[in-house]
């Protein structure tokens with residue numbers, strides 16, 4: 280019993296037991312140019328593989344992304360049928376990953392955080408693994424939730440019901456449902472919580488998409504909008520860059536200071552879906 284009491288004293292009660300991170304434009308900046316290349320590839324896929332008229336593609340691509348969180352989910356909602364692996368290898372498999380350089384500063388920050396860290400991305404497993412490898416962050420996360428985790432093969436997923444906004448009538452409209460599960464829809468968050476054993480009110484979520492952040496807030500997560508300096512509705516913290524995490528949220532490191540010299544360890548051994 281003596282040991283138990285000593286141990287309890289050495290583990291301070293942190294507000295958060297998990298940090299949940301998006302990948303693209305969150306762990307590296309939009310200015311890397313990788314996302315712009317990704318958009319080019321998506322547009323090319325729509326023209327070459329789906330036969331959509333070239334002049335209609337840019338607007339359609341942007342609208343579907345806005346309505347469904349990913350263009351892919353929007354294309355499936357419109358009835359386009361295509362192999363998901365083929366789409367991902369065309370869109371992500373040809374990306375110039377050399378745009379991303381190792382980020383030892385972020386690596387050190389993440390390693391120094393005494394809280395469990397999990398990835399939650401709409402992208403496919405191979406893309407997430409390659410991005411983490413290029414950034415040198417492959418050993419920073421204990422679990423990865425990605426496209427394949429949310430959309431397992433040969434399984435009928437519950438559909439994401441989608442409410443859009445008609446710019447002309449200024450009214451909310453019900454859009455066709457997509458068979459793809461992805462952020463910003465609540466079912467994607469609920470599935471991620473279940474898979475990674477996440478307690479939303481003890482978790483801090485980092486993402487560059489305001490729509491993802493707003494759903495996150497509704498599910499009980501605390502939120503950090505990355506890539507913006509201004510807070511908006513549903514945003515608890517706004518960071519211009521993920522590198523500013525320590526200045527904006529020093530309390531995340533509090534438990535390190537308090538436990539210095541103790542036998543404190545919070546490493547959680549759970550299954551990792553991606554071996555980067």
Ligand SMILES: [Mg+2]
Pocket residue numbers: 301302303304305486487488
């Ligand atoms: Mg993102």
